[in-house]
Amino acid sequence: MEKMKNLSLKMTIILYMAIALAVSAVIGFALTNCAVNVQEDVWFKYINKEEYIQSVKNENGNNYLTTIPRIRSKYMSEEDVFIVEICDIVETWGNLTISFLSCTIAVFLFFRQKLRTPLRMLSEASSRISENDLTFEITYEKEDEMGRLCKNFEKMRKELINNKKKLWSMFEDERTLRSAIAHDIRTPITLVKGNLEIVNEFFPLHKLSDKKVIEIINKTIQHTEHLEHFVDMMKYLNSIVDIEPEYETLTYKTLGTKVYEVQRQLCEKNKIEFKYEHNDIDCMLNVDSVFVIEVEENLLTNALRYANNRILVSLGIVGDYLVLIIEDDGPGFKENPQKYLQSYCKCKKEEDGDVHYGLGLYISKSLCVAHGGELRLENLEYGGARAIAKFEVNK
Incomplete structure (x- = not known):
């Protein structure tokens, strides 16, 4: 029963039509035979019974079926003429009429079973979406084409909600930024x-x-x-x-050299001990190195502002992502780390009262997202902060 329920629309309409034609053939055959028998019963009243009985017997006395000859209308009563004509109509148009009715019923049942509910749900959903109302859910259990269409529509609705949330978040960020x-x-x-x-x-x-x-x-x-x-x-x-990455193909080793040079120059300039770790591999990457270096510079600048003595930079490949990790031994984040990724986050280093605006972290997050990745901030267990930047490199 479950397989029948999840049949495709094409197979379902074929099944319904096959059943309808089979039923119409049986009914039509029975109705036609019934009409023929009624006509012969009427004609039988007007023939010579003895001659007919004699004609159906051969010389050996065996019985054979013999068609009763059609009687002209002028020899029958008006009532019998009417009955014979009705039977003629049934014989001529009965099969066609029954087939048409059966197919009509099959189409109606097909619509009711397969189309009515999902079409109603999709119509209501499109009306509510046009009214900017996304507070509903499309649930349709069948696994046919309409079921997949409803699932795609529900997926689109969820995507619209996410886009709306992102748009609202951007609006809130812009309003906060202006303020x-x-x-x-x-x-x-x-x-x-x-x-x-x-x-x-x-x-x-x-x-x-x-x-x-x-x-x-x-x-x-x-x-x-x-x-x-x-x-x-x-x-x-x-x-x-609105910035978009400009992808180039280069080796992991080449990119690693660029990352190391940026770390070395910034750390030596600020007289901070540094360490660089990387995977011992060499593969081709499809990446915008400018994005990666820009993010590294922003994260290192932020780490150097708070680091006490040491900064660690790690570069690796995890699945389809290039992962850049920067750790410092400073005090870490005093609030929820993700708050510092907002477009405006006023931060203060208490030792010297230096105020900065956290825009570098927001810019880094934007670059990571544009490159198909993400930026995550977290505190280390024994003090210090860690920034994890991901870039999709195998698109």
């Missing part, structure tokens, strides 16, 4: 304005020494550089939303 920009630009602008007001008010009165004026000018330059850097980061962040 953050307005807040953080206001602070250095206020400081610059305050410094200029001090100079404007006291310098003409010779109440400021040259040393103090130079100090105010230097602070103003720092604030403007801070603003310039922040604006540049905002421009880069906006441009990275």
